[in-house]
Amino acid sequence: MASGSTLQKAIDLVTKATAEDKNGNFEEALQLYEHAVQYFLHAMKYEAPSERAKQSIREKCVSYLDRAEKLKKHLADPTGKSNKKNKPVADGSKSSDNKESDDEEDEQSKKLRGQLAGAIVMEKPNIHWDDVAGLLAAKEALKEAVILPIKFPHLFQGGKRTPWRGILLYGPPGTGKSFLAKAVATEANNSTFLSISSSDLVSKWLGESERLVKQMFEMAREKKPTIIFIDEVDSLCGSRSENESESARRIKTEFLVQMQGVGCDNDGILVLGATNIPWTLDSAIRRRFEKRIYIPLPEAGARNIMLHKSLGDTPTTLVEADFLKLAKNTDGYSGADISIAVRDAIMQPIRKVQHSTHFKKTRGPSPVDSNLIVDDLLSPCSPGDYGAIEMNWMDVPGEKLLEPPVTMDDMLNAFRRTRPTVNEDDLKQLTKFTSDFGQEG
Template sequence: MQRTNHKNNREEGFEPVESTAELLVLEPIGYPLSSILDDYPEIEDAGVFEFYAREQWNGHIARKGEYLFDGRMYPDFAYRIKEVKPPGSVIGMETSIIVHEDSVTTPAVEFHSNVSFEDIIGQNTAKKKCKLIEKYLEQPEKFGKWAPRNVLFFGPSGTGKTMLAKALANKANVPIIPVKATQMIGEYVGEGARQIHQLYDRAEDMAPCIIFIDELDAIALDRRHQELRGDVAEIVNALLTEMDGIVERDGICTIGATNRTNTLDPAVRSRFEEEIEFLLPDEEERFRILEMNISTFPLPVKDVDVKKIATMTKGLSGRDLVEKVLKTALHQAIIEDNEEVTGKHFEESVGKLFQKNGALMDNRMYS
């Protein structure tokens, strides 16, 4: 990162910039190094901040995308320059300085999911347990302290965790905010925690609603592994604060999803009142998944023993069946300029898959 500095630019041979910036728009980023101040220091008096900002950055050349570091109010806190008018001008005592605290990209909200429980084959136990969440979202005021606020979906990849969360939102007729945990990891200490708090602020405005955090282990990493990730500690603390309900946010259900429960921070895992397991499909369920998806092929299917394919694909998830078996078979038929997909295409796609990955276990390893 580079500090913009008028004097340094002169010394390095750049042409001096004569014009003074009329407007400077800053985006709060965070601390480059660990600090006791984990969260973003909120500006209570914009006028005071602007005065000190002008004074300490007076004479600095402001260029969009570069960084300014606070040296007085919150030492070493970083701001990114979002906009400067005119471009490449110098910060002066007359420059208007604005901080946009909400400039962080927020996850998209699905107000009306088009996924239903009928679209999910199998996972009957998980569906039954989700009935409680559905009732809570329909009438959150009735639950009080007994609300199912935090629920963990766990199981092998591709078994329908995301689909069930969306189906639940559809059934309860509430919005869902789906977010991958990796999106919450910031470049600076403090940024990830702030994004989590903003996520819950947004959910509170739309409550009742679901926050669905996929790949939860990416941020809720066991503290034994935190030295591998610089900002995990402050992200975990922010998440725990929200899950504990220290700030009461009625009508929000946090659903975390992972296929690696053994890597979760025990403190985070303990906050989930309910854990719902997702299983790999059995032979009958694999048959139904294959049959349902084959019916949507853009080419006709001939001489295919779907029962045989279901038997051959033991250990595969629903997503594996669609993405690695059916799609491979269909694409191969198209490459060969065939007008139909045959049993040979399906059997070859299964054979290649098992040859590439080795023998698949009945249950993929997760705990």
């Protein structure tokens, strides 16, 4: 997404909201104001405006939220009659105190929702199930929990058939847990996706962290069907101990209460957690995740697919036998490790261009128009090659350079330089956790 596009979208939504507001179309105006605030907060979080711009956006968001709250009250009570909370009582001062308390609570609620609104994923990541290599059990569980209840809600009405409300994805780092979550965000049409990290919920102010947790679940219930994705869930919900702070204990308690949903309707809400160290999770939190799916290191078949996807349309001399050999020789590499190694390999042709002292004319597709075949392209070569011209890359016209293809040697050298990042001891602990509490992905 281009820089500033989210901010422009927010401005367009506010313009439409104020127009609808003036025309008396309060319901449409309310929805537009709320969407505009979400886009403004998304822009603040991901488009990195200046501090001055951020402050201006915050002030505007407060005013838009205030107007949205007034519209919401008007739509709920179009006659303008007071509700029970605001009815006068015998003691006038008590009524005033109640009103001030309610106003203060509303302001605090708006502030907390403003902090969380930036976690709502507005733009779909455009990652689909087919983009995820392997992990069939994980994909099936997520489809059961997210896609089927949205597409066929009648299958889950009445009786004992209910969709999963908590799924924990665990495994070594770089195996695709967050990638799976992005696929869920893309595939779950007409649903709200909240991407949460510890920084979104942990506050230095006393009592604010647990209120943020509560507001997060209340937002999810209002906007359901909703997926709450919590990356590195262990940082928020680790095992309780005597040495932990009172704040950390309260956050976990609030999570337990909200995930249990006592007195609340949690239908249509999925909590999706991801962690590399599931054994550190609090046992009560672990129980709330009904499905605990191990996302292991990729097998040879999945590694082969990853190699193809990582290379993409980069020119290469590799044939299928080379891919099979690389997939076989990369046992122990995670998906992230493979991606990094391939990125190193596809940089090798650029390094050849930089270090070459001779170039020769060759035939190939024009860098300007790939459908046009030309004869005067320049490609790096050895000084002794026939037709070699002594020159460096600075002398080559931009539109005349033909990049060398990635070779098998480039790939092998890259994998020799890139070692697996997964620890053998961690794998043993993950295997033990799976045998005790989880299932294979």
